[in-house]
Structure formats: C-alpha cells, structure tokens
Amino acid sequence: MSENISIAIIGGGAWGTALASIAASAGHDVIIWAREDDVITSINKDHVNAIFLPNCPLDRGIKATSNMDDVAHVDVVLMVAPAQFTRATLKLLPASINNIVLCSKGIEAETDDLLADIVAQERPEAKLAVLSGPTFAHEVAMGLPAAVTLASKDAEFGELLVQKLATPKFRPYYSDDVTGAEIGGAVKNVLAVACGVVDGAGLGLNARAGLIARGFAEMTRYGLARGGRAETLAGLSGLGDLVLTCSSENSRNFSLGRGLGQGKSAADMLSNRSSVAEGAFTAPVLQASAKKLGVAMPIVDAVCALLDGRSNVQHVVDALMSRPLKAE
Ligand SMILES: NC(=O)c1ccc[n+]([C@@H]2O[C@H](COP(=O)([O-])OP(=O)(O)OC[C@H]3O[C@@H](n4cnc5c(N)ncnc54)[C@H](O)[C@@H]3O)[C@@H](O)[C@H]2O)c1
Numbered sequence: 285m286s287e288n289i290s291i292a293i294i295g296g297g298a299w300g301t302a303l304a305s306i307a308a309s310a311g312h313d314v315i316i317w318a319r320e321d322d323v324i325t326s327i328n329k330d331h332v333n334a335i336f337l338p339n340c341p342l343d344r345g346i347k348a349t350s351n352m353d354d355v356a357h358v359d360v361v362l363m364v365a366p367a368q369f370t371r372a373t374l375k376l377l378p379a380s381i382n383n384i385v386l387c388s389k390g391i392e393a394e395t396d397d398l399l400a401d402i403v404a405q406e407r408p409e410a411k412l413a414v415l416s417g418p419t420f421a422h423e424v425a426m427g428l429p430a431a432v433t434l435a436s437k438d439a440e441f442g443e444l445l446v447q448k449l450a451t452p453k454f455r456p457y458y459s460d461d462v463t464g465a466e467i468g469g470a471v472k473n474v475l476a477v478a479c480g481v482v483d484g485a486g487l488g489l490n491a492r493a494g495l496i497a498r499g500f501a502e503m504t505r506y507g508l509a510r511g512g513r514a515e516t517l518a519g520l521s522g523l524g525d526l527v528l529t530c531s532s533e534n535s536r537n538f539s540l541g542r543g544l545g546q547g548k549s550a551a552d553m554l555s556n557r558s559s560v561a562e563g564a565f566t567a568p569v570l571q572a573s574a575k576k577l578g579v580a581m582p583i584v585d586a587v588c589a590l591l592d593g594r595s596n597v598q599h600v601v602d603a604l605m606s607r608p609l610k611a612e
C-alpha cells in the first residue's frame with residue numbers, strides 16, 4: 285500500500301463520521317457510505333454530518349455516497365454500522381473489498397456471533413482487524429486526544445493499520461487479541477446501562493464504583509471463557525472504555541440506563557431515538573451466551589430484567605446486594 289491510501293467508512297453515524305475525520309487528517313482519501321440521503325447531502329454540501337454528529341466541521345475532502353460501487357476500489361474499509369446490522373451491511377460490500385476493520389461494538393442477537401465471526405463467515409478471504417477503545421465520537425471529531433486498541437491476528441496488517449491511522453491526536457495500540465478487543469467493547473455497553481441506572485436512581489458514587497469493579501470482573505470472566513486475554517480486557521478496549529462509558533451522560537448507553545433508573549420504560553426510550561444504544565441489544569444475547577458458558581454475570585442479568593420490564597430498580601439492587609458473600 286502506498287503512503288496515502290483510500291479508505292471507505294461504511295456507516296454514516298457519529299462514529300463513522302469521526303473516523304472519517306481521523307482518516308482525512310492522517311492524509312488519506314476518504315469516502316463515507318451512508319444510508320440516509322440527508323446525511324450524504326449534509327456531508328457533501330455543508331461538510332458536516334448535521335444528523336448524527338452536528339457542530340463538528342469535517343475536512344472538505346471527505347465525500348459521501350449511497351452507492352456501494354463508489355467504494356469498490358478502496359484499499360481499506362472501516363465497518364461502522366451498528367452491530368445488529370453488520371451482517372446485512374457486509375453482504376452489500378463489493379466483492380473486491382478484502383481489507384476490513386470492524387469499528388462497531390456488540391454481539392449478534394440471533395447467533396451469539398462476535399462481529400469477527402460474521403466477517404469470517406461472510407468474507408472468509410478478507411484481512412480483518414478490530415478498532416475499539418474509549419472514544420466518544422464528538423471528542424475525536426473535534427481533535428481531542430484519544431487512544432484505541434487495533435487488533436488483528438495478522439500482525440503485518442495490524443501494524444500497517446496502526447501506522448496509517450495514527451495522527452498526533454489519535455493513537456492506536458496494536459494487539460493480536462481480536463476476541464478480547466471485541467468482548468471489551470460489547471460488554472462495557474451493557475455495564476454502562478447499569479451505571480446509568482445507578483445514577484438515575486440516585487444510588488451514589490460508591491455504588492457506581494463498586495459496579496464498575498464488579499462489572500469488570502464479569503467482563504473478564506466472560507472474555508476469558510470466549511478466548512480473550514486478561515491483559516486485553518484490562519486495556520483500552522476493555523477497562524478503558526468501561527471507565528469512559530460508565531462515567532458520562534455523553535454515553536448513549538449510560539443515558540438509557542439513567543432513564544431506566546428514573547423509572548422510564550426501555551421500549552419508550554428506544555422507540556424515540558435514532559442513535560444506537562448497543563447495550564440494549566447486546567444484553568439479552570450476552571446473558572444467554574454467559575449462561576451457556578457457565579459464566580456468572582449478575583449485573584448483566586439485572587440489566588436484562590430492567591430492560592424488558594420484568595423487574596424494578598429496588599428489586600434488582602436488593603437481589604445484587606443479597607447474593608451469597610464471597611471472596612473477591
Ligand atoms: N458514537 C460513538 O461515540 C461511538 C464510538 C465508538 C464506537 N461506536 C460504535 O459504532 C457503531 C455505530 O454507532 P454510531 O454512534 O456511529 O451510530 P449513530 O447512533 O450515530 O447512528 C445510527 C447509525 O445506525 C445506522 N442504521 C440504522 N438502521 C440501520 C440499518 N437497518 N442498517 C444499517 N445501518 C443502520 C444509521 O445509518 C446510522 O449510521 C456502534 O456499534 C457503536 O457502539 C460509537
């Protein structure tokens with residue numbers, strides 16, 4: 285690959301748009317494939333994504349399209365559709381694409397597949413990497429510093445992507461643990477919902493810190509059971525992202541949980557939003573997956589009970605606090 289490469293971003297939401305900014309500031313040719321006409325017009329005409337990432341001016345060289353043929357000859361594709369649409373969106377990719385970076389966070393509901401599993405099934409010839417870490421899109425797009433995990437089993441591909449995507453404001457760290465990187469990003473979204481509940485119900489900062497630490501224990505148990513490594517889960521894509529998302533109302537998952545903690549219904553909140561709160565979709569499949577693996581995830585169980593309206597905050601807190609006492 286030459287010094288400056290061509291990059292297609294598949295998905296014109298907030299994160300896809302922020303990643304386009306990074307890729308453009310690293311000097312690459314960037315095109316965003318988006319589903320929404322108003323997103324495409326806004327990027328091409330006004331150089332901003334007024335729908336999903338307002339108030340963040342974009343490099344004027346970034347183009348947007350709804351035509352997959354326009355991305356057929358790029359060097360690298362960054363997949364940024366929400367996790368539950370990753371398979372369907374991958375099926376639309378031109379056959380010529382063979383370098384894929386997954387940038388979304390979640391577990392597929394019907395199959396319990398991680399997104400890398402989906403790529404292996406749908407595009408078995410493709411080189412694959414995962415980019416994940418503590419990154420609120422608006423901060424990245426405004427040029428504030430951020431660091432991420434860039435995981436690929438193919439070290440040459442992973443190291444090349446690190447070089448191509450690094451900027452003075454965006455620092456990728458290479459890892460060969462694709463599973464660990466994916467699990468951290470998927471599980472932290474569910475735990476952020478739980479932290480939002482603590483905030484919304486006014487349960488205090490001690491409760492939130494306790495929940496982050498015990499949630500991290502759940503993330504680690506589950507990640508190890510699926511073949512991830514402990515040091516990845518303790519890194520940027522795991523603990524790093526957990527801390528970010530569990531401590532800010534800027535997180536869509538945290539704010540969904542906050543609403544639950546205030547007694548709102550998940551169904552009402554989810555039907556009224558166009559941005560994605562991945563934790564709501566990951567929680568049930570994660571719960572089922574953990575059960576199958578024999579991994580205890582009581583905080584995830586509590587989030588599921590609140591999301592589907594089976595329980596209330598007082599009840600799940602009482603249940604969590606009255607579990608048998610044990611060693612840490
Ligand atoms: N926003 C962030 O700060 C951030 C940061 C890191 C990772 N992520 C991850 O990136 C992924 C995308 O999130 P986002 O924040 O860019 O989205 P968003 O909430 O800003 O926008 C929603 C996106 O969903 C897409 N969408 C809706 N219905 C669809 C369908 N049927 N098929 C395909 N796409 C559909 C929309 O086109 C849009 O791109 C998520 O997995 C999220 O966890 C987001």
Ligand SMILES: O=P(O)(O)OC[C@H](O)CO
Nearest residue numbers: 417418419420535536537
């Ligand atoms: O707004 P959230 O909760 O989807 O979090 C966004 C990113 O995943 C933070 O790294």
